[in-house]
Amino acid sequence: MNAATNTPQLEDLHHGGVHDGVHDDATTLERTLKLVGDRWSILIIRAALRGIRRFDDFADDLGIARPILTKRLQRLVAGGVMAKERYQERPPRYDYRLTPAGVALSPALVALIKWGEHHLADGSAEIVLVHAPCGTELEQGFWCTHCATTFGPTAIRALPPVATPTARDRTKS
Amino acid sequence: MNAATNTPQLEDLHHGGVHDGVHDDATTLERTLKLVGDRWSILIIRAALRGIRRFDDFADDLGIARPILTKRLQRLVAGGVMAKERYQERPPRYDYRLTPAGVALSPALVALIKWGEHHLADGSAEIVLVHAPCGTELEQGFWCTHCATTFGPTAIRALPPVATPTARDRTKS
DNA sequence: ATAGCGAGTACCAAAATAGAACCCAGTCGT
């Protein structure tokens, strides 16, 4: 097997690999990306985190075509990320707000923002994310409660919850 | 962690606050999403982290149509996430591997994986990410080096880098 | 010479996206 390559050790990020041809390879990541892995969903979530709730405000703020916005919002609602709520009865009006699951996407958002600011910034960073109470720039990373230490991506390994299926092995020669 | 989920304080995630209507909103996040914000790029990066390097192997592993793969790889290369390298001279052969910037996307990947496992898992988690040295499930989050504490998304605030209102942003009010 | 490999392209059909206009229920100003 091709274990222990010189690459990062995240090498088994989706546990199995060898599939009998079935596409149950629709791993959680793939389904996650189906839900939020397009050019708009993340921006919608960011807008929602900024307090935007109403259809027209999303449309204005994002510059997204309205039919697409409709579909995205529906998908996010179906996926449990946002909830549609009637905020006013008389003329029935609805808005969209993040569910706790939606707010839980913040780490991903932050990771993308920080990555962009670091690796894609034209000139200097546009924004800096800080710890609100003290104003210090926040760090994001991994830590191990057992070792009480932080670490980088190369110290990550992915395990299936129970067993250890072998890594996909495309031994050619 | 995240108390008060219905009033996230990330409300200023891209510093504008009150929106000025201008579309210089091509913020870094938007550019980041243009680069990796589709259904394949993240999966390509995951595959690369698993050690996949060659065109055909990406194609096989992901089940992506080859023309799309070509475009995605080109885009990732152009964006500095991956590098195309000749790994053999005689019949000139190239492969693609992550740059450090590409590896730096791991936090985003991990955030998405963990979110999916937590909020989208059909049944139970498919994989668990662990701290390789000790095997303990990793935590991901934010910390403040000043306060020496960890915190959740509600304690995040976004600031413009120097608090200088970058003239173009002030043009409206 | 021919079969095969690796890394793509060419070509076409199907789907998603963008943009603008339109719809509908309710409400407000006059």
Added chain:
DNA sequence: ACGACTGGGTTCTATTTTGGTACTCGCTAT
């Protein structure tokens, strides 16, 4: 009472992006 307005969409068409299969091209090993 009547038209304009508001909020939250839908319909329509044009364009772009995807997906799928087949093919090419340079090279090598048989």
